Amino acid sequence: MPMIPLKRRKTVPSPAGSSNAEIVKFPHIVIFLFEKRMGASRRAFLSRLSRSKGFRVEDTLSQAVTHIVSENTSGEEVQAWLESQVTERGDRDTVHLLDITWFTESMREGCPVSIEDRHRLRVPEPSTQSAGNTMDSYACRRRTPLQHHNMVLTDALQLLSENAEFCENEGRSVAFKRASAVLKALQGPVCSLEDLRGLPCLGEHSRRVIKEILEDGVSSEVECTQQSEKYQAMKALTGIFGVGVKTAQLWFWEGIRRPADLQTFGKKLNRAQAAGMLYYEDLSTPVTRAEADLLQGIVGEAVGAVLPGARITLTGGFRRPASSQTGSFLTVPGSVRTGGSRQAMMSISSSLTLKRVERRSYCPRSSAGWRHGICCYTRKFTRTRTWRPKSGQPVPQVTWTALNAASPFSS
Structure with a gap:
């Protein structure tokens, strides 16, 4: 005998005036549950729970929403999301950003509890600093002049960085170097900690040292380190x-x-x-511009003999007040081949060379340098002897001195 399927009973929706209809007891409060890190299923459960207790809950953000409740989410994150919805929301200043604790307490009491500070999400205040203090977090994108406005602060941070390096604390050394680099790139002097608001790479330790110098003129930590x-x-x-x-x-x-x-x-x-x-004394003495120009002339003469048309650019630490290094960049026209030119130039200047150290800049295939196309090259560091003019002498006296020079020639 064939089985006859049972006829399904039609579900009739409850009328609006029935006892099962949800009744809004608190029309002045409209809740929106922030789903991120809460989950869709938990959000749906909490929405049903709150509606059963007479709360009005919106599934989407609208102008009627007065309370935004989130779970395991920072106020900054919720604020950023709310600002992205400003076109749909309108005025967002009247919305309360609340933690889930306010919601659970209200569900337990059966009515909305008063909002306390512990219920509110911590939202950072908008920065009031001038636009001139905004700065990129990457040092390679910042303009850092040699003569800046915060020499006292940067010298203190660099001393602490150097001391941390002596103690083999690389993390602290890098942190102080980054803070010093940020201060060097500022367009004006730092007069108070308010001038540092919003700047990157300034940790609590660096700020503490800066604050002490601004208030007392010196830092006890820096003075103690320098005298140790x-x-x-x-x-x-x-x-x-x-x-x-x-x-x-x-x-x-x-x-x-x-x-x-x-x-x-x-x-x-x-x-x-x-x-x-x-050559300790020579290498500890800062290079003057005259000595750097003299070395450039020597290199330029050697280059011009084998590569006519090549351009020499003088670079190096002689531009800084306490550096004993200099260098030259060689630019060769594209039509000129440099097959045996390097050996010829090296042989010409070998009479002035005291010591040469050659190191290969090697980028393995697994390194980031290989993936990003950073070229591999040979670095040569040469200690060169040249003339150092004596003060008060109209004609330079032949006095040999040692300089650190970086050679651009690759093998």
Whole structure:
């Protein structure tokens, strides 16, 4: 006997005036549940719960919404989302941004509880700083002049960065360097901490040092570090060419405090360190513009002999007040081939070379440099001897000195 399917009973919607209809008890409060990090199913459950207790809940943001409730979401995030919906919402200043705790307490009481500070989401106040203080977080996109307005602050931060590097605390050293770089890029002097609002790379430690300098003129931490025996010893020892932080630390624990102590202790030095000790005074003396121009002339003469039309650009640390380095960039016309030119130029200037260190800048295939197309090249660091004019002499006297020079020639 064939089975006859049962006829389904039609569902008749309840009339508007029936007892099952939802009754709004609090028409002056309209709730919107922020779904992000709450989940759709939990949001639907909370919406049914609140409607059953007489609350009005909107599924979409509208102008009638007075309370926005979120869960596990910061006020800044909710505020940013609300600002993106401004075209649909209209005036957003009258909306209360609340945590889920207000909602649960209201459900427990069966009526909306009064809004307290603990219920409100913390929203940062809009910045009142001038547009001139806005700055990119990437240092390569900022213009940093050599002569800036915050020399006292940057010198203090750089000293702390250097001391952190001596203590092998790389994270703190980088943090102080970044803070110093931000201050160098400012268009005016820092007079109060309000001038630093919204600037990147300024941590609590850096701000504390800056505040102390602005209020007292000096920082006790900077003064204590500068006068410490370890900092002074590490500063002097790492100033020797060929001596790094680890070697200087080892010598410090052995009782060596200055370069002159190396001979007293009879330390055996490698070739780089021996050359660094021999020309310690020269390499510790800042390079003048006259010396940099003289070195450029030597390199330019060597380049012009084998590559007519090439352009030499003088660069390097001689532009800064306390650097003993200089360098030259070589620009060759595109039609000129440089097959054996490098060897010829090196042989011409070899009579002035004291020491040359060659290092390969290698980018493995797995590195970010390879993926982003950063070229691999050979870096050459040369200590060059040249003439240093004596003060008060109209004609430069032949006095040999040592300079650090970076060579642009690749192999």
